[in-house]
Amino acid sequence: MTMLENPSIKYKSFGQINLPDRQWPTRMIENAPRWLSTDLRDGNQSIIDPMDAVKKRRFFDQLIEIGVKEIEVGFPSAGATEFDFISGLVKSGAIPDDVTVQVLTQSREDLIRTSFESLEGARSAIVHLYNAVSPAWRDIVFRMSKDEVREIAVAGAKIMREEAAKRPETDWHFQYSPETFSTAELDFSIEVCAAVMEVLAPTPDRPIILNLPATVEAATPNIYADQIEYFCRHLPNRESAVISLHTHNDRGTGVAAAELGLMAGADRVEGCLFGNGERTGNCCLVTMALNLYTQGINPNLDFSDIDRVIETVEYCNDLPVHQRHPYGGELVYTAFSGSHQDAIKKGFEANSAQNDQQWRVPYLPIDPADLGRDYEAVIRVNSQSGKGGFAWVLEQDQGLKLPKKMQADFSKHVQHMADRLGRELNASDIWEAFQEAYHVQTPDKHFQLVTYEESRAADGTRLFAGTIAVAGSEQSVSGRGNGLISSVVSTLEENFNLDLKVLDYTEHALGSGRDARAAAYLMCQSGDRIIWGCGIDEDIATASVRAVLSAANSAA
Numbered sequence: 001m002t003m004l005e006n007p008s009i010k011y012k013s014f015g016q017i018n019l020p021d022r023q024w025p026t027r028m029i030e031n032a033p034r035w036l037s038t039d040l041r042d043g044n045q046s047i048i049d050p051m052d053a054v055k056k057r058r059f060f061d062q063l064i065e066i067g068v069k070e071i072e073v074g075f076p077s078a079g080a081t082e083f084d085f086i087s088g089l090v091k092s093g094a095i096p097d098d099v100t101v102q103v104l105t106q107s108r109e110d111l112i113r114t115s116f117e118s119l120e121g122a123r124s125a126i127v128h129l130y131n132a133v134s135p136a137w138r139d140i141v142f143r144m145s146k147d148e149v150r151e152i153a154v155a156g157a158k159i160m161r162e163e164a165a166k167r168p169e170t171d172w173h174f175q176y177s178p179e180t181f182s183t184a185e186l187d188f189s190i191e192v193c194a195a196v197m198e199v200l201a202p203t204p205d206r207p208i209i210l211n212l213p214a215t216v217e218a219a220t221p222n223i224y225a226d227q228i229e230y231f232c233r234h235l236p237n238r239e240s241a242v243i244s245l246h247t248h249n250d251r252g253t254g255v256a257a258a259e260l261g262l263m264a265g266a267d268r269v270e271g272c273l274f275g276n277g278e279r280t281g282n283c284c285l286v287t288m289a290l291n292l293y294t295q296g297i298n299p300n301l302d303f304s305d306i307d308r309v310i311e312t313v314e315y316c317n318d319l320p321v322h323q324r325h326p327y328g329g330e331l332v333y334t335a336f337s338g339s340h341q342d343a344i345k346k347g348f349e350a351n352s353a354q355n356d357q358q359w360r361v362p363y364l365p366i367d368p369a370d371l372g373r374d375y376e377a378v379i380r381v382n383s384q385s386g387k388g389g390f391a392w393v394l395e396q397d398q399g400l401k402l403p404k405k406m407q408a409d410f411s412k413h414v415q416h417m418a419d420r421l422g423r424e425l426n427a428s429d430i431w432e433a434f435q436e437a438y439h440v441q442t443p444d445k446h447f448q449l450v451t452y453e454e455s456r457a458a459d460g461t462r463l464f465a466g467t468i469a470v471a472g473s474e475q476s477v478s479g480r481g482n483g484l485i486s487s488v489v490s491t492l493e494e495n496f497n498l499d500l501k502v503l504d505y506t507e508h509a510l511g512s513g514r515d516a517r518a519a520a521y522l523m524c525q526s527g528d529r530i531i532w533g534c535g536i537d538e539d540i541a542t543a544s545v546r547a548v549l550s551a552a553n554s555a556a
């Protein structure tokens with residue numbers, strides 16, 4: 001092979017479809033399509049080690065749990081593993097009444113007959129026949145004329161009709177795919193499909209499924225949409241056909257093509273979870289469905305525990321789901337960077353304060369909780385993070401709502417830890433940094449609270465008395481009146497030679513029920529330093545005394 005100076009000359013533009021009055025660009029998707037999962041066929045045929053029966057069954061059960069109602073369970077004539085799995089599944093009674101299984105076959109007599117045999121006893125099933133129709137396959141693979149290629153399909157359809165008639169106990173449905181549809185002449189695809197329809201005689205009540213594959217994605221998604229609209233407009237007896245889409249992702253736009261294909265008039269979408277499939281994969285059903293969800297359309301598929309779905313898919317396919325895969329990837333809701341974290345934190349606060357249910361959180365197109373992801377997936381802290389990030393983690397993990405100015409103070413400690421460790425900080429790292437920075441319940445500190453009691457004098461005045469351990473030895477502190485904090489501060493100043501001026505104080509309840517506690521935050525000036533303290537205890541009064549001691553420890 002010689003190297004060309006400009007290899008792009010090997011390829012030529014796909015060109016346009018002659019459809020000047022195309023309607024799809026002004027249409028919207030308004031309803032969920034019918035979904036077919038081809039994970040157990042197109043997905044399975046493209047993985048290094050095809051699934052065994054155990055994996056296939058686990059995948060099948062997962063699809064049922066998600067709510068997929070049409071499932072291509074395999075290619076029965078591929079071999080004993082496939083045949084036995086399909087036949088076993090049919091006989092096991094594991095196919096729910098509202099689920100229809102589908103099998104794929106080339107248009108070859110022996111393979112079609114084997115496919116029907118595998119479905120013996122099924123309540124209802126779809127037999128899916130295919131043959132390629134585009135010029136390259138006609139010339140290179142079949143070495144046949146158009147008429148001969150059309151005849152492959154017609155002959156196959158006749159055998160399907162015959163095999164179905166032999167087994168009237170099953171509710172048979174037929175599907176035909178003009179494989180390589182998107183690179184074939186549209187009028188020829190229509191001609192072949194119409195010929196198949198003549199044999200199988202579909203009606204509006206018992207329609208045929210015509211599945212129009214972009215077997216290899218070769219053009220922009222608008223071209224595929226044009227092809228679908230053209231096909232729908234020119235197919236004779238259109239009302240007796242369900243138009244199904246089967247896109248691949250060679251150009252990275254398999255989902256986009258399927259979305260535009262729905263606007264162009266299709267009724268059904270075939271694909272695989274997380275886009276598994278030949279080469280770059282099939283249309284990703286997760287992305288497709290959740291894209292609808294974010295437009296206010298119920299996709300009729302349940303991804304509320306997406307991690308469980310990922311676990312199944314990764315186990316059965318033995319392939320990882322990429323961390324950035326739309327909706328499911330481990331990192332797709334995660335913000336590490338400061339300004340993103342700040343906006344997300346504010347978004348969550350605004351979202352919980354608003355009355356309507358409209359989701360409006362910057363940087364998050366979907367509520368991760370809808371897919372079973374919790375706060376840990378959303379904000380993660382490393383050296384790129386800002387105060388919004390760790391404040392969010394502390395709030396979610398410990399319930400602490402740090403005052404804004406204290407966040408800035410704590411930020412230095414977090415930055416220091418992130419730089420020192422050179423890795424992401426998890427919730428327990430941040431909590432450890434916080435406890436260390438503010439001497440929260442650290443037993444080796446200068447000032448420790450030993451006892452604290454509160455009572456009322458006869459005239460109602462608040463009295464408090466406590467014991468502080470200072471560098472190992474115990475000292476009493478006491479005070480009266482409402483100025484609990486200032487009393488403790490002045491006791492400390494008088495007895496322990498401390499210089500603390502209280503600048504700001506906030507407190508809030510922490511947790512609820514039997515776990516209810518309180519947190520108090522204190523900002524003080526000591527000389528020319530600004531010092532923060534934090535106290536956490538069962539009641540506000542004790543928490544605030546602890547906050548004073550926390551600040552005192554920093555000042556000491």
Ligand SMILES: CC(=O)SCCNC(=O)CCNC(=O)[C@H](O)C(C)(C)COP(=O)(O)OP(=O)(O)OC[C@H]1O[C@@H](n2cnc3c(N)ncnc32)[C@H](O)[C@@H]1OP(=O)(O)O
Binds near residue numbers: 106108130152
């Ligand atoms: C785009 C898609 O994903 S299509 C689905 C593809 N999936 C699979 O192939 C997985 C399962 N397949 C298999 O296990 C095997 O292909 C089998 C067992 C079904 C058949 O194997 P083989 O008999 O060795 O045939 P093979 O698949 O190599 O096909 C080659 C022959 O079938 C013909 N052929 C290919 N597709 C079709 C078709 N859809 N209809 C009719 N004939 C076809 C080819 O032209 C070729 O004919 P030739 O031998 O006269 O040149």
Ligand SMILES: CC(C)C(=O)C(=O)O
Binds near residue numbers: 042130179180214246
């Ligand atoms: C058999 C058909 C539907 C197929 O898998 C494809 O064209 O990709």
